[in-house]
Amino acid sequence: MSEVYNVYCDESCHLEHDGIPTMVIGAVWCPQAASAQICQGLRAIKARHGLPTAFESKWTKVSPGKLPFYLDLVDYFFTQDGLHFRGVLIPDKRVLDHTVRNQTHDDWYYKMFFVLLKEIIDPACAYRIYFDIKDTRSEQKRAKLEEVLRNHRYDFSGQIVERVQQIRSHESEIMQLADLLIGAVCYKNRNLATSKAKLAVIARIQERSGKSLHRTTWPKESKFNLLCWQAESGGGQP
Secondary structure (H helix, E strand, O other), X not given: OOOEEEEEEEEEOOOOOOOOOOEEEEEEEEEHHHHHHHHHHHHHHHHHOOOOOOOOOOHHHOOHHHHHHHHHHHHHHHHOOOOEEEEEEEOOXXXXXXXXXXXXXXXXXXXXXXXXXXXXXXXXXXXXXXXXXXXXOHHHHHHHHHXXXXXXXXXXXXXXXXXXXXXXXXXXXXXXXHHHHHHHHHHHHOOOOOOHHHHHHHHHHHHHHOOOXXXXXXXXXXXXXXXXXXXXXXXOOO
């Protein structure tokens, strides 16, 4: 049987008119067989720092008081061989002209998730892809992305992309880890310096990964992979 992977996807600053040029989408993935043990390890870190199991780890919650906890989360990611991250950084979404491609910002958003996921998916394996629930329109887009991903791999029976499913982030510690890494990449590329705790988390990620967080990594980088995406002349690409 093919090895099965769980893929947990999230994003930061994805809204078209939020006044923030930078956008990051990303995913953390791991073998499905290891996901329960990884979540148990993440819950153990919460317990060690006196946090309840239900505490939702998020980039927006990084603070001086919780800095040791978040640094431990970063260290856990880099010490677990089964955990991997891929992100797509859009430095300035304001330059996009969706009319050129006859698409909406939502259409483009899901196309970018295709750019993210197509490099993760190996046709020799199977994938269960999870998204954080966003709004009532997400189901139609989810189904379309599932269809496109399967068609790209000629996976008409769903043996490679088994499912694309929406979940709530508080239901998955690995989804929360994705939020943390994506938030760090976005904060770095917005050139913010309003939080010493967040800068410390970014520094730890840079130290452990050996990456700048604002440049494209080697395409086959498997632990911490980043694509700095640029629109083609005329905007709206892909």
